[in-house]
Amino acid sequence: MDKIRMQGMRFYGYHGVYPEENKLGQQYKVDVELHLDLSKAAAEDDLTATVNYAEAYTVIKQIVEGPPFQLIEALAGSIASRLLDIYTSVNEVTVRVTKPNPPFEVYFDGVVVELSRKRDV
Template sequence: MDCIHLTGIRCYGYTGYLPEEQVLGQWFEVDIKLWLDLAQAAETDAIADTLDYRSVISTIQNLVKTSKFALLEKLAGTIADSILQQSDRVTQVQVVVTKPAAPIPDFGGKISIELTRGYR
């Protein structure tokens, strides 16, 4: 199966366990892999034969900006479900949501949630 990778989608949003994260917000980064058949698009060079990933990026940005969840897991799952619902071409999606600056004392690393969803 073919795959489209969209990486480094930066968005400002309000997901977080702490109340101030849902008020002040923070930056998130989303990477996504979309599995679908790209054979026809590779032959025709027509956008109608593939997935217009501008709409996927827009969906992700909108979800991150407007959602207020306590957990990154919920945000990642919502992104995955939304993409699967909006395109019947995508058979599987992998979402990685990264919180670059976690509000944890003495921790300067990143936190990422990765999940994969597909049609069963």
């Protein structure tokens, strides 16, 4: 299966369990991998035969910058479900959400949640 990867997208959101996270917010990093057949797009140079990643970016941005989720697992799940709903040519999607600054004293690059969802056949 072919893939489109959208890597290193950064958005400001207000997700978290703690009230200060919902009030102050922080930057989130999102990576998305779309699995689909790109043979027609490659052969015909036709945008309608692929996923317009500018549009997909807008969908992802609206979710991350929209109403807050308590868990980044729920945020990633919402992104995956929405992309599968909109883009019927996508067979599987992998979403990776990084929360770089959890609200407790830690010394690492952030917490990352990665989930994959497949289209129900």
